[in-house]
Amino acid sequence: MTPRPPLLIISGPTASGKSAVALRLASQHARGEIISADSMQLYRGLDIATAKPSLDEQALVTHHLIDICEPAERFSVADYLDLASQTINDCLASGAWPIVAGGTGQYIDALARGIRFDDGLYDEGLRQTLLEQLQSDPASGALAQYERLKQLDPDSAQTIDPRNHKRVMRSLEICLLSGKPASLVRQEARLQPSPYNSLVCIPDWPRAVLYERINTRVDQMLEQGLLEEARQVYDLDLPAEATCRQAIGYKELFPYFEGRQTLAEAVTELKAATRHYAKRQLTWFRHKDYVHFFPCAEAAEIPAALARRIEALWQDFLSKQ
Incomplete structure (x- = not known):
């Protein structure tokens, strides 16, 4: 039997620092490349709400599976698994180090366990x-x-x-x-196994610290132009069930555009919805036996110290292949 290639996946709830850690690791490697596992970063024009890597970050490290869909397009988990697998295999064949980073639980599950979803x-x-x-x-x-x-x-x-x-x-x-x-x-x-031997690492913050990070991130996104981006999504001629219209960061601001809430009320709803989403993400991952949680207590842990800890575990993981 051909051994399954090892794959590093950095995941976790929103605002946990996973993207920064992945960027740190990939930039320190001569051929590190990042493969997004975020179901909203796929869409062009959805940049601020999805915390998409900046142009400078994309210039520093090659990123894959971002900006590949128009907002009206449908993109399934099966589509993601096919494209991600192809991209991972291309990286491995070229000698690059693929690092998967993102918080969409079904994408991570598909790669780590090989589940072919309905x-x-x-x-x-x-x-x-x-x-x-x-x-x-x-x-x-x-x-x-x-x-x-x-x-x-x-x-x-x-x-x-x-x-x-x-x-x-x-x-x-x-x-x-x-x-x-x-x-x-x-x-x-569920009978189809994963083609990869995955190491899944998740930064694990105390709940109160994570929630404060989320609140701070929302404030930063508003300063970066989130309101204008949400308005652009609101004005798109898309059905209500379109994926991008359901993204956290947009739909919470729609009542403000419709005059049903003040901006302050909408922002409060947005922060609460983001915290609830992070809680659901954590609940999802805590039920997965393949996850390695990395307790974090201080801001200094992100990204440098945590990247070193994950790198050490990765090297140990490789030595046992």
């Missing part, structure tokens, strides 16, 4: 039909979809809150497109 099952016509059913009569439409899911896949229906219309609709889509229960499709998808 996300690849998609049909625009079917999606539009189901959306129209929900929009025309939200109450009865949602109930009808849940009842149909119970018929096609009782196992999935049992684990999904009927009020979670997005999850109900997605599971129903999978059933209709695959001709099999969504629960079975997902079970089969």
Whole structure:
């Protein structure tokens, strides 16, 4: 059996310093390159809210999988896994050191565990039909979809809150497109192993410190022009469910543009939503047995000291291959 190539992944919640650590490590290596694992950095024009690497940072180290999609485009987890794998393999073949960095949990899971998500099952016509059913009569439409899911896949229906219309609709889509229960499709998808032997490292800050870092980051983004960028997204002719319109940093400011909130109220909502998102990210990663958490206490740990600690673990990891 051919040994799986080792892969360093630096992930974690928003504002945890993962990008700075990855940049530090990659810039210290003669051929270090960074592969983004952020589902919003894919989109052109979404720069400030997504904390996309600056032009100077991109000039310092080659970055991949940023600015590859227009805001209206759909980009699935399966799409990411295909492109990321191709990019990683190209880096390895050329002698470069690929470092994956980003906080999108499903992307990290796909690379670290090799899960082939049902996300690849998609049909625009079917999606539009189901959306129209929900929009025309939200109450009865949602109930009808849940009842149909119970018929096609009782196992999935049992684990999904009927009020979670997005999850109900997605599971129903999978059933209709695959001709099999969504629960079975997902079970089969988990049988495909990862082609990489991954080391996943996550900076782990005390909750209060992380939340303060988030609040500070939001203030900095506003100073950098977040309000204007959010307005540009708001003015795009996109459906409400478009991925970029759902990004944290934009949708929280929409009520301000519509006159339903003051700017101060919208910013308060944005900070709270970002903190909640970070909490969900941490919850996701704490349930993964492949993650190595690096406790952080002082700001000085980011990025230099933490980069040294991760580099030491990486060298030890390589020695055991």
